[in-house]
Amino acid sequence: MRVLVTGGAGFIGSHVVDRLLADRHAVVALDNLSTGRRERVNPAARLLVCDLRSARLDDALATARPDAVVHLAAQASVPRSVADPRFDASVNVFGTLGLLDAARRAAVGRVVYVSTGGAVYGDTDVLPTPEDHPTQPASPYGVSKLAGERYLECWAGLTGTPTLTLRLANIYGPRQDPSGEAGVVAIFTSRLLAGVECVVNGDGEQTRDYVYVGDVADAVARALAHPDATGVVNIGTGVATSVNDLYARLARLARVTRPARHGPARPGEQRKSVLDAARAKALLDWAAATPLDAGLATTLEYFSERSHTTLQQATHGGRGLTDPATKETRP
Numbered sequence: 001m002r003v004l005v006t007g008g009a010g011f012i013g014s015h016v017v018d019r020l021l022a023d024r025h026a027v028v029a030l031d032n033l034s035t036g037r038r039e040r041v042n043p044a045a046r047l048l049v050c051d052l053r054s055a056r057l058d059d060a061l062a063t064a065r066p067d068a069v070v071h072l073a074a075q076a077s078v079p080r081s082v083a084d085p086r087f088d089a090s091v092n093v094f095g096t097l098g099l100l101d102a103a104r105r106a107a108v109g110r111v112v113y114v115s116t117g118g119a120v121y122g123d124t125d126v127l128p129t130p131e132d133h134p135t136q137p138a139s140p141y142g143v144s145k146l147a148g149e150r151y152l153e154c155w156a157g158l159t160g161t162p163t164l165t166l167r168l169a170n171i172y173g174p175r176q177d178p179s180g181e182a183g184v185v186a187i188f189t190s191r192l193l194a195g196v197e198c199v200v201n202g203d204g205e206q207t208r209d210y211v212y213v214g215d216v217a218d219a220v221a222r223a224l225a226h227p228d229a230t231g232v233v234n235i236g237t238g239v240a241t242s243v244n245d246l247y248a249r250l251a252r253l254a255r256v257t258r259p260a261r262h263g264p265a266r267p268g269e270q271r272k273s274v275l276d277a278a279r280a281k282a283l284l285d286w287a288a289a290t291p292l293d294a295g296l297a298t299t300l301e302y303f304s305e306r307s308h309t310t311l312q313q314a315t316h317g318g319r320g321l322t323d324p325a326t327k328e329t330r331p
């Protein structure tokens with residue numbers, strides 16, 4: 001089938017593009033390259049550089065003629081949503097609405113929306129959290145992602161198009177940006193490799209549900225293969241891992257003995273988040289397949305090859321980055 005992947009130049013979106021190509025779908029990535037990067041997009045996919053909020057979106061869909069849309073493009077930073085909630089809403093609410101409107105005009109037959117578990121459930125003692133747990137977002141990002149879900153459900157009812165929301169846990173893996181405030185695996189990994197001390201916010205006993213990015217791409221592939229699956233599905237491992245435990249695992253893999261330093265706790269940071277993925281198993285026959293240590297080892301290898309390549313480029317003026325996640329050489 002022809003699939004349009006919004007946010008296809010992003011961290012998760014680029015892995016989704018790779019997986020759908022491997023499944024022999026024809027894939028078009030749509031991205032405004034704000035946090036996405038052109039070089040992440042598999043050359044076998046077409047990249048349309050376009051903003052979700054642009055008047056050119058109809059033309060983009062007319063060009064792509066997708067049977068299905070996977071919607072990942074978003075303002076995905078919680079701190080940025082707190083600092084600038086209007087911008088967050090403009091991308092996550094109005095951008096999503098614009099996409100749904102254009103998808104209706106282009107008669108798209110299936111929409112898979114990538115949302116977030118932790119940020120829409122908020123802090124809760126019901127762990128692992130199931131889909132029917134009340135939502136209580138504590139950030140503008142959680143509110144805007146939830147608004148996207150509600151518009152999607154409404155749109156499904158109005159158009160009769162089957163839609164599915166995937167509420168992701170905390171995703172990690174190759175290509176995650178280590179320069180932001182989120183993405184603790186990428187941040188710790190790049191600092192450990194650079195020999196720089198890692199800082200754990202607060203006591204480090206806050207827990208998260210870490211899912212390897214390849215398993216998310218697998219969930220999206222299954223969502224497209226099961227058009228009868230509708231509603232909301234959690235994508236998580238059901239396993240809670242503390243930040244202290246995560247650091248210990250990464251440090252062991254990187255052969256670093258230095259302990260992390262504990263900094264001040266982040267105000268408003270969620271204490272616990274872990275998702276119940278039983279519905280994903282029932283509807284999509286999906287379960288996380290990558291054990292945490294294996295996923296962390298692959299991620300470490302990716303960042304270590306990259307830092308090696310960057311060093312070589314700096315030393316020898318070499319060109320061409322080999323991306324170990326895809327084994328491709330890109331111009």
Ligand code: NAD
Nearest residue numbers: 007009010011012032033034035036051052073074168171
């Ligand atoms: P990312 O920032 O790498 O990807 C987002 C992509 O969307 C980028 O390529 C960016 O350029 C693009 N984009 C942003 N605004 C756009 C616009 N107005 N028009 C077109 N493209 C635009 O982030 P990610 O971590 O890969 O997140 C992808 C999706 O997964 C998001 O919807 C996010 O809410 C969701 N999610 C991520 C996580 C996680 O742990 N990373 C967890 C839960 C949910």
